[in-house]
Amino acid sequence: xxKAKASQAAAESAAGQAGAIDGIPQPKLDWAGRSxxxxxxxxxxxxxxRLGDLNVGIYGExxxxxxxxxxxxxxxxxxxxxxxxxxxxxxxxxxxxxxSGDLYEEAIQRRWAPATDIPWNTLKPLNEGLERAICQVxxxxxxxxxxxVETITSWQHxxxxxxxxxxxxxxxxxxxxxxxxxxxxxxxxxxGGGLGLEGPGQVNRMILxxxxxxxxxxxxxxxxxGTFTMTMLRYLERYAHNDAERALYRYTLQDKARQMxxxxxxxxxxxxxxxxxALIMQQxxxxxxxxxxxxxxxxxxxxxxxxxxxxGISDAGTTGYAIYRQMMxxxxxxxxxxxxxxxxxxxxEMMPNSMTQYLKVN
Amino acid sequence: xxxxxxxxxxxxxxxxxxxxxxxxxxxxxxxxxxxxAMKIGRRVFLLNFEGIxxxxxxxxxxxxxxxxDFYLDMPLADWQAMVKDIAANxxxxxxxxxxxxxxxxxxxxxxxxxxxxxxxxxxxxxxxxFQFFFDASARIKTSFG
Numbered sequence: 001x002x003k004a005k006a007s008q009a010a011a012e013s014a015a016g017q018a019g020a021i022d023g024i025p026q027p028k029l030d031w032a033g034r035s036x037x038x039x040x041x042x043x044x045x046x047x048x049x050r051l052g053d054l055n056v057g058i059y060g061e062x063x064x065x066x067x068x069x070x071x072x073x074x075x076x077x078x079x080x081x082x083x084x085x086x087x088x089x090x091x092x093x094x095x096x097x098x099x100s101g102d103l104y105e106e107a108i109q110r111r112w113a114p115a116t117d118i119p120w121n122t123l124k125p126l127n128e129g130l131e132r133a134i135c136q137v138x139x140x141x142x143x144x145x146x147x148x149v150e151t152i153t154s155w156q157h158x159x160x161x162x163x164x165x166x167x168x169x170x171x172x173x174x175x176x177x178x179x180x181x182x183x184x185x186x187x188x189x190x191x192g193g194g195l196g197l198e199g200p201g202q203v204n205r206m207i208l209x210x211x212x213x214x215x216x217x218x219x220x221x222x223x224x225x226g227t228f229t230m231t232m233l234r235y236l237e238r239y240a241h242n243d244a245e246r247a248l249y250r251y252t253l254q255d256k257a258r259q260m261x262x263x264x265x266x267x268x269x270x271x272x273x274x275x276x277x278a279l280i281m282q283q284x285x286x287x288x289x290x291x292x293x294x295x296x297x298x299x300x301x302x303x304x305x306x307x308x309x310x311x312g313i314s315d316a317g318t319t320g321y322a323i324y325r326q327m328m329x330x331x332x333x334x335x336x337x338x339x340x341x342x343x344x345x346x347x348x349e350m351m352p353n354s355m356t357q358y359l360k361v362n
Numbered sequence: 363x364x365x366x367x368x369x370x371x372x373x374x375x376x377x378x379x380x381x382x383x384x385x386x387x388x389x390x391x392x393x394x395x396x397x398x399a400m401k402i403g404r405r406v407f408l409l410n411f412e413g414i415x416x417x418x419x420x421x422x423x424x425x426x427x428x429x430x431d432f433y434l435d436m437p438l439a440d441w442q443a444m445v446k447d448i449a450a451n452x453x454x455x456x457x458x459x460x461x462x463x464x465x466x467x468x469x470x471x472x473x474x475x476x477x478x479x480x481x482x483x484x485x486x487x488x489x490x491x492f493q494f495f496f497d498a499s500a501r502i503k504t505s506f507g
Contacts, residue, residue, distance in 0.1 A: 046412070046413060047393065047395075047412075047413045099480075102395075105393070106392075106393060106487070109392040109393040110390065110391065110392035110393065110394075110490075111392075112388070112389050112390045117388065117389035117390065230486070234461055234464075234465060235465070237459065237461050237462070238459075238461060238462045238465050238466075240456060246456065246459065247389075247390070250390065250459070250461065250489060250490055250493070251389075251390040251490065253461070253486060253489065254390055254486065254487055254488070254489055254490055256486075257483055257486035257487040257489075258487050260483060261480060261483055261487065264479065264480070265480065330465075338479065341479055
């Protein structure tokens with residue numbers, strides 16, 4: 001009935017305009033009456049009009065597999081003859097997390113701008129060893145951010161448009177990472193120092209080169225690297241030396257926590273909907289742990305963190321190293337606990353000694 | 363007249379400051395959907411955020427902890443030290459941010475009854491909102507009974 005009324009309105013509108021100006025083609029408006037579901041009127045609620053609120057009627061039907069190979073928005077009428085775009089990720093279990101729409105809104109609403117929201121004027125000259133260490137950590141955090149952007153965008157375009165909530169959220173996640181790059185580059189170049197030494201990048205390469213699917217990339221990018229970055233940001237906030245750094249670490253931590261929510265919820269969904277996924281993740285982490293352990297043998301980041309935590313070089317080997325070990329203990333406990341919570345078994349004998357040694361710290 | 367910490371009046375006075383200042387909605391703050399509790403010694407205060415505002419704060423019994431996403435738990439003396447630090451510095455100093463207090467305590471600051479990691483992680487996702495809330499207490503007069 002709604003469809004018929006819309007068609008009638010379109011026809012009347014066309015008739016009213018016919019021949020209005022000589023030489024102007026008469027509009028057909030034959031598209032105007034076409035909609036799979038017309039008359040939709042979603043109202044804003046106390047929180048405004050959110051992406052997830054639009055999931056009403058057919059617009060909220062999110063199938064387990066999305067067959068359409070075009071950019072047709074979910075709920076629109078497909079146009080015949082559009083060449084397929086070859087989206088590789090068309091199964092819901094390969095990308096879905098129920099909270100994606102809400103996380104997208106959260107990322108938009110809780111945005112911050114490094115240019116103006118960080119009190120850069122609170123930066124004061126630090127002892128040279130400390131400034132060099134902070135700049136080194138900032139350099140590596142820039143690299144982590146670059147890896148996030150590249151990884152997310154390299155998978156995002158392969159995802160079918162039927163799951164636009166995930167694609168929208170991941171757009172904010174890559175923007176978050178771009179902001180992380182910007183913010184830490186600014187920190188390195190704003191207090192008399194400069195960028196330091198490039199990190200080894202072995203874990204970055206592992207994340208970027210994971211080819212088994214987005215879920216595999218999520219395992220490495222969020223569960224493994226994300227847990228580590230979050231832990232490191234928490235300790236950096238704890239041992240910040242001025243308000244600018246404190247804000248910088250805390251705001252970035254919030255962004256990372258939001259990404260972790262997507263990542264863990266997706267892994268949980270994937271495990272619940274795909275046979276053997278927990279076992280597959282166990283195998284992936286078995287491989288990933290070894291790459292991780294190899295990268296952690298590089299002393300640069302560890303030493304820089306020890307200097308930051310100690311407030312200078314003189315106590316880095318004692319106070320700083322003790323705090324570093326505590327941080328690694330928190331990371332390892334959180335990493336293993338999260339795996340177990342997801343249902344991915346992580347016996348210590350499955351992991352390198354260089355990782356399990358920290359399980360005993362805290 | 364100073365409000366006594368902890369009390370419903372104290373929390374609601376802070377809440378008025380928080381809700382009426384737009385600056386708390388930017389710079390890492392903003393929309394927040396979270397049900398939390400502050401466990402101050404044996405007393406429990408429910409702190410719920412809906413959108414960009416904090417709802418009226420009420421005191422509850424310990425059983426209410428089962429319904430919140432997470433709760434922050436410290437002895438009364440430690441809470442008082444935090445509030446005094448915020449008042450003295452206009453905001454939490456480096457040793458009294460919520461993240462620092464969580465890291466520095468053997469049992470942590472943030473807890474949950476349900477152990478649902480998604481709900482526990484709201485402490486980190488909305489950390490700045492909670493920090494803004496407590497930092498707003500620097501703008502009211504506080505007494506400690």
